[in-house]
Amino acid sequence: MKRLLLTFLIATALTVSPKAQDCRTVKSVETVSVEVPAGNAPRLPYRLWVEYSDGKGEYRQVRWLNASEATEAAEANPEMNPPGTAYKVRGFITGDNSTPNGYPVSAQVRVVEGAFTAPSNIPVAETLPIDQVRLEGSNRLTSNCQLDIDRLISLPVKQQLYNYRDTYGLPTEGYPEADGWDSPTTKLKGHGSGHYMSALAFAFASCQDPNKKDILRSNIKTMVNELRHCQELTFVWDDRLGRYWEARDFAPEEELKQMKGTWADFDRFKKDCRKYGYGYLNAIPAQHCALIEMYRAYNNEDWVWAPYYSVHKQLAGLIDIATYIDDKEVAAKALLTAKDMGLWVWNRLHYRTFVKSDGTQQERRAKPGNRHEMWNMYIAGEVGGMAESLSRLAEMTGTHEEKARLAEAANYFDSPAFFDPLARNIDAIRTRHANQHIPMVTGALRSFRNNNNPYYYNVAQNFWSMVQGRYRYAMGGVGNGEMFRQPYSQITSMCMNVTSWGGRDLHPEPTINETCCAYNLAKLTKDLNCFNPDDARYMDYYERVLYNQIVGSLNPTRYATVYQYAVGLDASKPWGNETPQSTCCGGTGAENHVKYQEAAYFVTNPAAEGNKEEPAIWVALYLPTTAYWKDMGVVVKQECQWPAEKSTIRIQQSPSALNAQFPAKFTMKLRVPYWATEGFDVKLNGRSIARHFQPSSYVEIPSRQWSEDDVVEVIMPFTKHIDFGPDKMEQSPAYEKGGKTEYAPLWTGAFMYGPLVMAATGIKSWDEATVDVAPDLSNITAKPMADYLNNGKDSSFFTLFTASGSPEAEAEKLKTLAFLPDYDGDKHLTHYFRMNLPTPPTASTASVPNGSPVDKSQLRELLLIAQSRIREQKAWDALTTKVPEYAPWAKNGYQRMEALYDDCRKHMDAPEGKYSQEEIDKVAGRLNIAINTMRPGNLPELEDMDELMQLLEKAKELPSDNAKANRAIGYATMVVRYVSDGSGTKDMIERATRQLKEVITEKHKEHQHK
């Protein structure tokens, strides 16, 4: 398709290295000196301001060498580092060839008394809500929003109610069966209906068409009325107790111990909804929530999927409806329904659960209901944003006592195993399931508004910073499959992600960065920004994830979204997930595109101290919008394209606020994006308001009387820069027998143009993705973004020539690559490039500490990780009773790592000069890959599917009209995909294998009869 080509062009001669003498080099880097309260790991900046020899400057990512668990634990050990101690942490600016690891930097850390502080629990600022901000114009944002609204309207509301009627014993005639992950045979039922309700609420808030708004309103009303009707069936008076039958009365301990979650049991449970306990509302019976108290595993046919995950979606849906519906009665009913379910959760967890964090796992699980164990279970313990919804409920409704209970219930979802280290700034993210944990953090932050305990704020703040430095990709997403891998390993992790089949690596599998993670990270960022709205790092990130991954995750021509975003080499967006119930990402996908404007503006919160006198508005995103600021009675109008390099802002009196004082007096703060390193300007009535604008800050127009004649212009030419990954690309799996697996280690990064990740098409291998880049990017020429938007998107506006026209480059046949903004891309996109950067003339081994000519720091870090894993596994091996699913590491990956360990140790301990830098890097690279591809013991590995794959090949030879065989093949194919992604389970493999064997045997018998 022509439209996709020629927007960002690279012409590169692959054999020519840029000349060192004419290159831009790092002149200086800001110094880092931090204080850390004893008992915590230091908060080191994930980026540093770098000044270059040509006078320019920008923020660059840093990789700190303290990321191993052992190093962090030592830093946070107050015995080793009491107040008064000082130490240095080494690090490197990535994407620089001054040393093999980058440009060396160091941080001076001073240990002090005290604790990490937190801001006031009453946020300084709040967003202008979605229904007060209207997206304008004809652009990708408005067309995506329209697509989403139309899709939501097209879905039958009665289908969303099928499961509730079924679970509460009501007739289901006239209600189409739900499908996707809400289908009658999935135990996540209700998650989709919850997302559907949230999406309806946001769509209602964003929709401008009165007819469509009527349909949305009517569907919202139907949902709320029917859900309340189901819930009321649980209001059962008990004479013996002298009160209503409650959550705590449900499933006494003896019954709980016998309980199972099979489909036969499910059918039995649903006949007895009057036993669920007062207020229970969910599309699955209450037994599933209770089974978690018995530590029942995920996707085991006898047990559960993730019961509280779906409860959360439904609570959130009702709360979002209560927030945005204009019918007061419906809003009140939605809130009441959510509150009654919230109090059911409080009741159950208050009376029936506890926390015990010490002892062995066996000891911790001796009694049912230990929340330390419940929420630390893989997927079964996935609770979404339960804490967030319960906290919001406590803010919105209830008597004094009810509010206290809802707030208390929010913190029943604390995961001590995850939160405690995070509160001390220790990285507890590594190897965890990404989307299970991000919303827990969002919940912790929301609960801080009620509990005013800095612990929760610090969990959220530390988590967010860690993600920025150690885990995020250029588009803002995180995770490989559904998992966080090791810190600072995004590039290795991306390159090693492959589709395997029959013991062979077939092709790169760019399905990383789950949509749900982007959705939840955006929410966390928005919520953190409320507490620190002057810190532009938050909205810089929000812009990154919104403009790239979120906008790009909806097909612009027909409604389809993505589960995993496609990031990497030759990646095509895997469109699908066409309804809120289809998958988790179908759910967040349905919400994403009807709320783009949710964080465009922040305004001072009148409830916060001192704010009444000094109102202010933060223009956080440059989006074409009309915003109503009710408190001030003004309309803020922003005229621009999307994405915008220029925006014009005007203030008007709101027609609906005739009593408001006008002209209004307030401060306006405008974000200077991190990428706005050249040509940025803000003019008030034609005059620049400052001589210098610091990237990644807010520039302030001090408090003044605004009149309708005032014009604010923001000029922000997009600049070229590279978002370097933290690690080099040096290995890739062999896609063909004997194919290439080793590459010269090169820094790898994504080309950015302003906020946009640029992608190229037509690249098939990492060799083709190797490009020569001048460090000042002078071989890239760019035109304004507006040209791309206005000229049918087919003009070349971004071009890169190697070595700035050097004779060598011109003598070579230049290779031209076509680039376009990734949000606008679809098929065969490459985002990351191996960058052939010159070595600065100043580079010398003297910059390596201790004058050693060979830097082994990376190998040392990796050996520490390997050692701790070997220790864990050996301790488990020594146990007398072993439950295989609790093994720290799965067998094959562990063996791969163990096999490399001795050789790495030998390289580490060898005398100086025995091994070259290249040899050291090579063994370190291999060990890094082995570490990164290990899976926890509860998860199957690709090797565990050998039998399944052989059976699948056989089953495919069966006649295509065999319905049972087709079902078995369909399921098995899904299992192969899930296991490859990291979300499959051993139980699923067993079931798929059994089903395939059955159909193959049946066929065989049939054959014998004939």
Ligand SMILES: [Zn+2]
């Ligand atoms: Zn998802």
